[in-house]
Amino acid sequence: xxxxxxxxxxxxxxxxxxxxxxxxxxxxxxxxxxxxxxxxxxxxxxxxxxxxxxxxxxxxxxxxxxxxxxxxxxxxxxxxxxxxxxxxxxxxxxxxxxxxxxxxxxxxxxxxx
Amino acid sequence: xxxxxxxxxxxxxxxxxxxxxxxxxxxxxxxxxxxxxxxxxxxxxxxxxxxxxxxxxxxxxxxxxxxxxxxxxxxxxxxxxxxxxxxxxxxxxxxxxxxxxxxxxxxxxxxxxxxx
Numbered sequence: 001x002x003x004x005x006x007x008x009x010x011x012x013x014x015x016x017x018x019x020x021x022x023x024x025x026x027x028x029x030x031x032x033x034x035x036x037x038x039x040x041x042x043x044x045x046x047x048x049x050x051x052x053x054x055x056x057x058x059x060x061x062x063x064x065x066x067x068x069x070x071x072x073x074x075x076x077x078x079x080x081x082x083x084x085x086x087x088x089x090x091x092x093x094x095x096x097x098x099x100x101x102x103x104x105x106x107x108x109x110x111x112x113x
Numbered sequence: 114x115x116x117x118x119x120x121x122x123x124x125x126x127x128x129x130x131x132x133x134x135x136x137x138x139x140x141x142x143x144x145x146x147x148x149x150x151x152x153x154x155x156x157x158x159x160x161x162x163x164x165x166x167x168x169x170x171x172x173x174x175x176x177x178x179x180x181x182x183x184x185x186x187x188x189x190x191x192x193x194x195x196x197x198x199x200x201x202x203x204x205x206x207x208x209x210x211x212x213x214x215x216x217x218x219x220x221x222x223x224x225x226x227x228x229x
Contacts, residue, residue: 004155043117043203043220044156089155100172103155 002027004092004104012110017080021107023073023090031095035064035075038087080111115139117221119204125227126194134189134224136204144210145187149200162187163210194228201225
């Protein structure tokens with residue numbers, strides 16, 4: 001079954017600290033992997049998109065990594081800010097006949113002062 | 114630059130009532146989508162329109178209809194609302210067709226629908 005699992009489910013960190021969010025997937029065949037940020041009460045906003053041939057991609061203080069062999073991805077947030085408080089969702093693109101995006105449930109991050 | 118705009122933001126319906134969610138994008142994108150987001154579940158695709166004049170079913174199309182009015186606008190209609198359709202609905206758009214390709218999908222702010 002094609003699934004995307006994220007960990008931890010929730011995380012609390014202090015402002016200025018770094019953190020890493022994990023994404024494991026069983027989607028096959030796989031086309032690309034995306035990370036989205038969703039603020040409470042808002043729509044998702046794209047952070048990164050990586051194809052299977054890319055190992056890492058950065059967007060400011062956000063760095064995503066991908067290991068297509070182990071089907072794992074991580075999102076690293078550097079020097080966290082209060083505005084980073086949000087849900088971070090991993091999304092994997094299924095490249096089979098019925099092409100679709102498979103969404104994880106997200107990691108809820110709270111950055112406290 | 115508004116991006117993707119959807120209305121209404123909040124709506125309460127009685128079972129059996131009908132309503133239409135409106136969506137418009139100002140990025141000249143070809144493809145538009147309607148998703149729903151429920152607690153404990155990832156976003157699920159209801160319908161999509163790869164280009165003006167075409168619409169296709171997504172994962173959960175039952176109970177919904179769509180209209181791609183023109184390149185800018187894509188509406189979602191609930192003909193006879195049911196409590197199971199209580200959800201947050203997101204309209205989205207992308208420059209190139211195919212949610213499975215390496216294109217960025219831009220989302221609206223969401224519409225909170227409650228069916229009682």
